[in-house]
Amino acid sequence: GKKQSADSELVTPKTLTVGLEGTYAPYAYRQNGKLQGFEVELGQQMAKKMGLKAKFIPTKWDSLIAGLGAKKFDVVLNNITVTPERKKQFIFSTPYIYSKSALILPKNSKITSVDQIKGKTFPEGTGTENSIQAKKFGANVIPSETFQNTVALISQGRAQGTINSREAFLSWAKDNPKNNLKTMNISTDKIAASEIAAMFNKNSPKLRTKANKALKELRADGTLARLSKKYFTADITQK
Amino acid sequence: MWQTISDSLPQLIAAGIKFTIPLAIISFIFGLILAVITALIKLARPKGNVLVKAIWGILDAIAYFYVWLFRSTPLLVQLFIIFFGLPNIGIQMPAFTAAVITFSLNTGAYASENIRAALLSIPDDQWEAAATLGFNTRQTLFKIIFPQAIRIALPTLSNEFIGLVKDTSLASSITILEMFTVSQEITAKNYQPLLMYCLVAALYAVVCSLLSILQHYLEKHANRYIKRGES
Amino acid sequence: MWQTISDSLPQLIAAGIKFTIPLAIISFIFGLILAVITALIKLARPKGNVLVKAIWGILDAIAYFYVWLFRSTPLLVQLFIIFFGLPNIGIQMPAFTAAVITFSLNTGAYASENIRAALLSIPDDQWEAAATLGFNTRQTLFKIIFPQAIRIALPTLSNEFIGLVKDTSLASSITILEMFTVSQEITAKNYQPLLMYCLVAALYAVVCSLLSILQHYLEKHANRYIKRGES
């Protein structure tokens, strides 16, 4: 009974259709011809626990939101922060990442605290939580579509920094050892750690419940921690 | 660098063959059909009673609205509305279908203007010559007017097609894994955006240049009955 | 819904006035200048000694390469390479400058073909008539050829411009806060992408329709010396 009604919420039977951007390492990216990354593997494991097969659909940020509303995907796994505003439109799983924001700055930057970013040019993803925070602290926010564009702008000296996820920066720095950037933690009383969770259509409550159960199992059997260490070199799935 | 290129090239080409090319070709064919119909509706002034004229007036208004709508909004927005918006009123379709429909409608709107101009450029003389020989409208269109109009429309239609090939890159926003999206996904890990963009640009340039060469030969054939200017 | 519209409309219009419109107008003016120069290089066959001919041959090759390059790669890729790529070889500029340069080069490449076609459509007779009256090349171009060519090129150039207005939406990818980006920012808050897209589409449609009306009057003026077909 219950199992069937959760399945009736699926876009494609027996398949968990996952929307993501696919252009943000180490969350999701393409290498050796395959889509990989933390959220890709998480999606696969979640689907497995739910008795489904995962199917990934990469698209633009805007389209993720519209696509979930239009029932093009069952779930979006895209490093999405849970916010009260988003909660009005969508429903979320329990968080799978607790992400602490960091400042990414040129090595010679004199900025030492997030309070000093006032008036500085900060590229941020359009509509992201980072963008909202940067604006709150008075930065001159310019839109940037991808993390690599953001990094390019700072490296080239055309922007003074960005608020972003520390993990994404570390992953990038590992692949680009000869960079001229540094990262600096922002204390959680300035910017609270964000809860990253899977996002569902409001009409899929049963699916969300089922996904929560799967996440709980993955957390219990250590899969979450393992994936986190694999991709982020640290466990960031705990509060 | 060569490593990066040889790693990513096969993926890009695969995406091109699987999505970019079929999307462009199928959309162009449907777009052309739509364009001819629209152009004829806009041009024809049927004689007849009031009812025929009223119906034609409505068709005419639809044709004008359609062309106006698709020519005065960005393609990106059209794609988005058809794929994500129509489900709100109960019309749901797979991404590829939505892309084909959008690109066809868009191409149809632009190409209808080219075809209309081409048809208008055939002098009335040709219609009169056919009429005096006893051809009916359909025979005149298919035997006399279209074959000449194709020659006129060919350069602009070829350009439309080349433009369409490049515009397929926008399909990424409605979940289609075309060449451009794949390049961005690869960039996400290899962090060589410039190289990847250049690679994609080169692939597009190759395809477009091949199409231009094809266009050249088609035009040569279409112009076979035109006297070359004396050197 | 009306709340959303009335909240976001002022921001969208502000972005349009601040970025979209100036970007389109400035780029179009530079593009036109570039287009005329390119068209003239492609058309002119200067007489003179070997050196003059060699220099002209090189200019000619550059013109062909330029037009080919910008017509056979997607605009998005061009924007990206000029903004994110050129700094790698030490050429760095603000986003707005990069956008103006890219759009100008792109428009220039397309418009040069239109202008070339328009110049070619002026019969040699007009050159001969001017020559026999003693006009030199510059006088012939400015007094006789350009004024007539403008009439021919006007419809296609207007279409280029309308296309350019819509293409400015791509500037979002190089950090420019144009209308489309602003709509995305608003969407990120209100999660009503479809409504926002429709709103943006409507704004573009309004701008493009106004431009079409302007085009109509310009064409009417340009055609003032052409005899109307008898009814």
Place this chain on the structure above:
Amino acid sequence: MIELRNVVKQYKEKLALNDINVTFADGESTVIVGPSGSGKSTLLRSIDLLTRPDSGTLTIDDLTVDFSKPISQKETFAIRRKSGMVFQNWNLFPHLTVMKNITEAPRTVLKQSKEQSEQRAHELLKMVGLDEYADQYPSQLSGGQQQRISICRALAMQPEFLLLDEPTSALDPELEMQVLRILENLANQGQAMVVVTHNMEFARLVAKKLIFVEDGKILFTGPTEEFFNSDNARIQTFLAGLSLAE
């Protein structure tokens, strides 16, 4: 026999045909002359329904149409079967070879076989001396040659009446003569023709009958001889206007 009765054609600001009454007999050639803008083309085109007069009737043999009433498609095609038009600028189909230009209509409209239509085309081409050009495109031929082909194209439909609107006025004098000689031959073979022309020599030598049109009215209709010897003041002014000698 073609008969026009009380034919009127009003353009926006111009009464192009003002109550025209005229008859063209079978097998006879008629020439229509008159000043520029007098309505000659309008008159000729009305016979083939290329121009639609406002009122009056057109009778060809047993077919009659009333211009003030709707004319059905069937009637239109029946009327057009009776006559064939040759235009001032010949209006050949540029995308078809000479042969195809001639055979396309017999095959499409009369459903003739390929062989039958091509055989007839070769006969016609031989008659105008252009059989060797069968596989060329019109643009490869001179104006005079194209006009001769367009005469073949019209004749291939075996029209009772051949209608020609200034068939030589776009041609050099030499080429004009080539075309006029062919028309002279056709006239001698009994092909009925109605020719609008400015060439008075042709009118004098070839046409049995002459019609002089001015301002949409027929001012003279009768034997050609009579026209040239007329002492009507208007006719004499017209003829003087065509000559440089004072």
Place this chain on the structure above:
Amino acid sequence: MIELRNVVKQYKEKLALNDINVTFADGESTVIVGPSGSGKSTLLRSIDLLTRPDSGTLTIDDLTVDFSKPISQKETFAIRRKSGMVFQNWNLFPHLTVMKNITEAPRTVLKQSKEQSEQRAHELLKMVGLDEYADQYPSQLSGGQQQRISICRALAMQPEFLLLDEPTSALDPELEMQVLRILENLANQGQAMVVVTHNMEFARLVAKKLIFVEDGKILFTGPTEEFFNSDNARIQTFLAGLSLAE
């Protein structure tokens, strides 16, 4: 005086001018006749440097250019100042009013004042009977009217020689006569002209001198009378080809 010496022009497959030697005297009108493609236009256009022959010399008054050597811009303009060309299709500037068509060159090239050039234009327009059309665009006029304007345009530059290439062959006979009468007047007033024409009546009545060209060669040059009475077989065939009578 215009003098062409040993002028040769070879097109890819055609020798258009084959050693032409000819002189045109001041104040005299000359007519050039000959079959189609014989080289009449090429000859006329060489005088204005619109066509560039391969060798030979052109002398106008005290200016001489050698076609086998480079010709400077300055020489070209000096030669063109001496003559004015009237084209078969008149080639008026469609975007300029009648008045501007006539005054543009005097103002741009001769740096005349607006008043001076317009005064002269009105004189010329009155001469051809079209002064009331000064503010119209060419497309609003008939072919004959446009050709008369184009004669005014050439005359406004006060050329010693007026060169006309079949000035009336695109016109109806009536309009043709209007243009030819104006040329006749000009000739009588002593304007030197070289006219390529097919109108034998015009040649006979207006031109002092006649040149007959065939296959790029001059076969006859002399008084017009002599040509029409010639017993040369080729000339007689040519004249017969222009008439329908056998």
